[in-house]
Amino acid sequence: MAKVKNNKLKARLPRGFTDRAAADIRATDEMLAKIRTVFERYGFDPVETPAFEYTDCLGKFLPDTDRPNAGVFSVQDDDEQWMSLRYDLTAPLARHVAENINEIQLPYRTYRAGYVYRNEKPGPGRFRQFMQFDADTVGAAGVQADAEMCMMMADTMEALGLKGQYIVRVNNRKILDGVMEAIGLGGEEDGERRLTVLRAMDKYDKFGSEGVALLLGEGRKDESGDFTAGAQLSQAAIEAIVEILDATAIDDLIDDTNNLTFKTAALSKFAVNKHFEDGFRELKLINDLVEGAGYMSDRIKIDPSVVRGLEYYTGPVYEAELLFDVTNEKGEVVQFGSVGGGGRYDGLVKRFTGRDVPATGFSIGVSRLATALKNLGKLGTDDVVPPVLVTVMDGDTEALGRYQKMTQALREAGIRAEMYQGNWKKFGNQLKYADRRGCPLAIIQGSDEREAGEIQIKDLIEGKRLSGEITDNVTWRESRPAQITVKETELVERVKAMLAEQAEDRAKAGN
RNA sequence: GCAGACGUAGCUCAGUUGGUUAGAGCGUCGGAUUGUGGCUCCGAAGGUCGGUGGUUCGAAUCCACCCGUCUGUACCA
Numbered sequence A: 001m002a003k004v005k006n007n008k009l010k011a012r013l014p015r016g017f018t019d020r021a022a023a024d025i026r027a028t029d030e031m032l033a034k035i036r037t038v039f040e041r042y043g044f045d046p047v048e049t050p051a052f053e054y055t056d057c058l059g060k061f062l063p064d065t066d067r068p069n070a071g072v073f074s075v076q077d078d079d080e081q082w083m084s085l086r087y088d089l090t091a092p093l094a095r096h097v098a099e100n101i102n103e104i105q106l107p108y109r110t111y112r113a114g115y116v117y118r119n120e121k122p123g124p125g126r127f128r129q130f131m132q133f134d135a136d137t138v139g140a141a142g143v144q145a146d147a148e149m150c151m152m153m154a155d156t157m158e159a160l161g162l163k164g165q166y167i168v169r170v171n172n173r174k175i176l177d178g179v180m181e182a183i184g185l186g187g188e189e190d191g192e193r194r195l196t197v198l199r200a201m202d203k204y205d206k207f208g209s210e211g212v213a214l215l216l217g218e219g220r221k222d223e224s225g226d227f228t229a230g231a232q233l234s235q236a237a238i239e240a241i242v243e244i245l246d247a248t249a250i251d252d253l254i255d256d257t258n259n260l261t262f263k264t265a266a267l268s269k270f271a272v273n274k275h276f277e278d279g280f281r282e283l284k285l286i287n288d289l290v291e292g293a294g295y296m297s298d299r300i301k302i303d304p305s306v307v308r309g310l311e312y313y314t315g316p317v318y319e320a321e322l323l324f325d326v327t328n329e330k331g332e333v334v335q336f337g338s339v340g341g342g343g344r345y346d347g348l349v350k351r352f353t354g355r356d357v358p359a360t361g362f363s364i365g366v367s368r369l370a371t372a373l374k375n376l377g378k379l380g381t382d383d384v385v386p387p388v389l390v391t392v393m394d395g396d397t398e399a400l401g402r403y404q405k406m407t408q409a410l411r412e413a414g415i416r417a418e419m420y421q422g423n424w425k426k427f428g429n430q431l432k433y434a435d436r437r438g439c440p441l442a443i444i445q446g447s448d449e450r451e452a453g454e455i456q457i458k459d460l461i462e463g464k465r466l467s468g469e470i471t472d473n474v475t476w477r478e479s480r481p482a483q484i485t486v487k488e489t490e491l492v493e494r495v496k497a498m499l500a501e502q503a504e505d506r507a508k509a510g511n
Numbered sequence B: 001g002c003a004g005a006c007g008u009a010g011c012u013c014a015g016u017u018g019g020u021u022a023g024a025g026c027g028u029c030g031g032a033u034u035g036u037g038g039c040u041c042c043g044a045a046g047g048u049c050g051g052u053g054g055u056u057c058g059a060a061u062c063c064a065c066c067c068g069u070c071u072g073u074a075c076c077a
Helices: A022-041 A088-097 A143-159 A173-182 A188-203 A204-216 A233-247 A274-292 A366-375 A397-412 A427-437 A448-452 A460-467 A473-480 A488-510
Strands: A052-054 A075-076 A082-085 A109-117 A129-136 A166-172 A220-222 A226-231 A300-302 A317-324 A338-344 A359-365 A387-389 A415-419 A442-443 A454-459 A483-487
Touching: A022 A109, A022 A129, A022 A143, A022 A366, A052 A088, A088 A109, A088 A129, A088 A359, A109 A204, A129 A143, A129 A366, A143 A166, A143 A274, A143 A300, A143 A317, A143 A338, A143 A359, A166 A274, A166 A387, A173 A188, A173 A233, A173 A274, A188 A204, A188 A233, A204 A220, A204 A233, A274 A300, A317 A359, A338 A366, A359 A366, A366 A488, A387 A397, A387 A427, A397 A415, A427 A442, A427 A460, A442 A488, A448 A454, A454 A460, A454 A488, A483 A488
Parallel strands: A166 A300, A387 A415, A387 A442
Antiparallel strands: A052 A082, A075 A082, A109 A129, A129 A359, A166 A317, A220 A226, A317 A338, A338 A359, A442 A454, A454 A483
């Protein structure tokens, strides 16, 4: 006989995507609710945009080709226009604001959560579909809007139970622009090298000063032997940049008592320029604003090594970082990086409107943060009790109706309950099902009980405990452990009482 | 994309220098037990050894290419 087997379709999930189970969904919902509460309290309103956008609105066409960037999932509509799945929530917001600019009251304060998609190589904790939760203020030019964002990020982290375990670090793109200019990379033609330098700086967490110094100079070889080309900067420039990265506060770098001057050895070989000065002034202002509101440097801190978002940020940039080690399911400490970040993007809406519409906002990586919270035990404690199972002894219509009625009575009393929907003829399987689902109780009524106007309530949790003491199956079956007989009319009341007892036991065990 | 490692049952893995019919544990299903979960015992199903081509009398084993997974690295709005 030929093997039909070969025709079987292989069930497989696209790589970088994941299915989420009940506990995960409930935990994430809980987390989203906490974040939303903070954003609402700050006076932000929700808005939702779709997963797809026209690719040109996302600004992701490759230069010199008519195809979108490979990093975004793209399809062609039936009129041949390119559409792409959004890769963040900021570009679609800019589109939404631009398209509705006449109806929207600026400054527009808004938040939204949603999945975003990146066509990149997935890794541990890195997916091709993941959730972000964003908040933005559109149409506010002053740095007080940026300061507010930083404070809201800090409040969000605390609402999630992370008080004292995070830091919001703030920098300004103008500072970095000033540095680029100072080391001679300020020109139009140096764009590519500037990017290389910024990317190298962004690797500071990963490779430390030495690794970054290599990337700024000759280049770096990784452990598999692969070589990454460097930015070929001068020794003086490399040292100056490393000084910035090593600095823990901006005051370590700058003396502002009389005019602005660099304090450190390598940096002071370069002159302070306009960009740098502007950036510095803005940072100072943010610092004063947040401190004035009571957010000291243990929560929000100026840090000149923050790089972030190379493309569209124009001013202040900020990110939230966790201060504890995150271990994965294998027990290894993983490089976690930031769990959220953002900044000022003054040019994004202008692309559509031609009008200056300054904006600032940040994004929380929901999936990553959820992983971290789970590790801390601050999330994922699934306290939803599985349903009470009403077992089926007789399958005739009338009997089924009675079981269904019992189930309904429990539901009406606010108790999760279900009638067994499998093959009722194998009664053992019904209890096996209940056991594996973790059902707290099973309701049993056969013809004997029926005639006596009674039902049996079986405590499956207590029964499981007792099973350890019984080795003989006949005894196990006949003793009907943890099972009581009650009047049919007392069903709801007795079930309620037994569930309450179990809840009490769980609470005790938890302490 | 680049570099390296690895692909054997649903899962975790054995499989000798290339040699008969590719194994184990766990899980699944059936039975012992038609009205009672767990334990125990008995039995069964489940594999074109990632794919294709090549070398060979003979390939899970050797070679080439492809696909996939993992690790590092690049890119990451």
